[in-house]
Amino acid sequence: MSDWTKFRDAIEADVENMKLGEEAKQELTKNLALNVMPAVDAWIGKLSAGLIEESKEETGWCKIRDAVVLPYALRAIAYVGKQALAKTMEKTVTA
Template sequence: MSTWTDMRDKALEAMKEGALDVVEETKQKFLDNFIDAGMPAIEAYAELFSATVQEQAKNETGWVKIRDMFVIPLAVKAALGVSSGILSMVQGKTGKAATA
């Protein structure tokens, strides 16, 4: 097995044995960090992906051109918008509940 597989297996085994103590504060910090650092990285990747697909559409025809020019970029943007909105809503509601 590879080193990565060994590390993964050890981490999973440690989690099963309770090494990962997930309390409310841990969940809040994870959510805050994911929104602050993770989402911008995902959005940057999605923007680059959509731009690349739209650039490739210039060499396509028919349905593939429509898909690459409009459908995929719109679906990516919509999915990111919904995900971002849900995470922000959850962050606000759970943040208020944790302080109450």
């Protein structure tokens, strides 16, 4: 076996045997809600604005896709993610 294969197998074995405690899960949930989601929201805002701006040069379905479908789909996905994190934190995360 090559060194890479041994290294890969060792990592896979570690991940397979890894157990996360409740505290680690709560910390991950907090970090996702407080740090990751605001960055995702900012990214979606910029991407949506760019799509809407580009839609002005499009026609037909591409105009509808860029002006409405993609921006609202991205915002909906972010909204669902934020709501799921909020509900999870409400039920599980302690101060």
